[in-house]
Amino acid sequence: MAYCYRCERPFRTLLALNQHTYDSSKHHMCPECTGDFKTLYELREHLVDEHDGCPECYDIFDSESDLQDHLFEEHNMCSICNQFFKSPSNLKYHQLVHREKTVKCFACYRMFVTKSAMVLHLEEGTCKPGIDVDVIDDLATDCYESHKYLDNDGDYKCPTCAKYFRFMSGLLQHAESDSCDETLRWKHGPLAVFLRFLKTRV
Known part of the structure; x- marks a missing residue:
């Protein structure tokens, strides 16, 4: 007679006990x-x-x-x-979450890990009064490179892969990722141009 002391159950054979230990959640x-x-x-x-x-x-x-x-x-x-x-x-x-916050908000003292996070902060209206998602959308339209990241209906679109986004921060996050070849590192790229434009307007 075999016995499982953990489960307090007897088994007729050692084989049955072994099968129990492999099958039991205990x-x-x-x-x-x-x-x-x-x-x-x-x-x-x-x-x-x-x-x-x-x-x-x-x-x-x-x-x-x-x-x-x-x-x-x-x-x-x-x-x-x-x-x-x-x-x-x-x-x-x-x-x-492990990276150092090196991106300073264009309008206040707060620091962020990425530029997309900083723009999201502006869109959410958590920065200085008068800056929110509507202001960011208006500035995105005013930028002279807007035709490269906005379609005819004013929706955000990746200049490289044509994927659509509801907010500018989402498009920027996409550009910071490896999802496509669009990047913020090229200073003449349309999104990098927008960020410089934004910095002078908020």
Whole structure:
């Protein structure tokens, strides 16, 4: 007679007990050794600490550095806080929280990580009185490069991939991402021109 002390259940055979430990939600078995853990968290910690194993897919690696490379490349793990993300773009967006705020608001003292975040701050009306999304939209229309990022109906459109956005901040965030080749780094680009125009008007 076999017995599971954790679940307080008897089993007729050792084979039945083994099957129970692999099937039960109260047992989390290590694929590399005989370790049996109460929680999935404990199993994942064990895999990483004892076997250089991936806590996401349970693959085992020859070294800690190989494991780290795998986590970064296959599971989009943040190298700073070790959180996992569903896609590289989600990881990149998350990594903004770790970046230093170097972008100063054009109208107040506040600092931001990105230019799109600064423009969103202006659109939301949280800056000085009189600046809100309507003002930003009007200035976007007044800029001499507006025909490159506004369509005939006045909707924001990426100059490169023609994707539409409701707000200028969304278009700028798109340009800051890797979604397409549009960028704010080219000083003669229409969005970079708009930002310089905006700076002189708010």
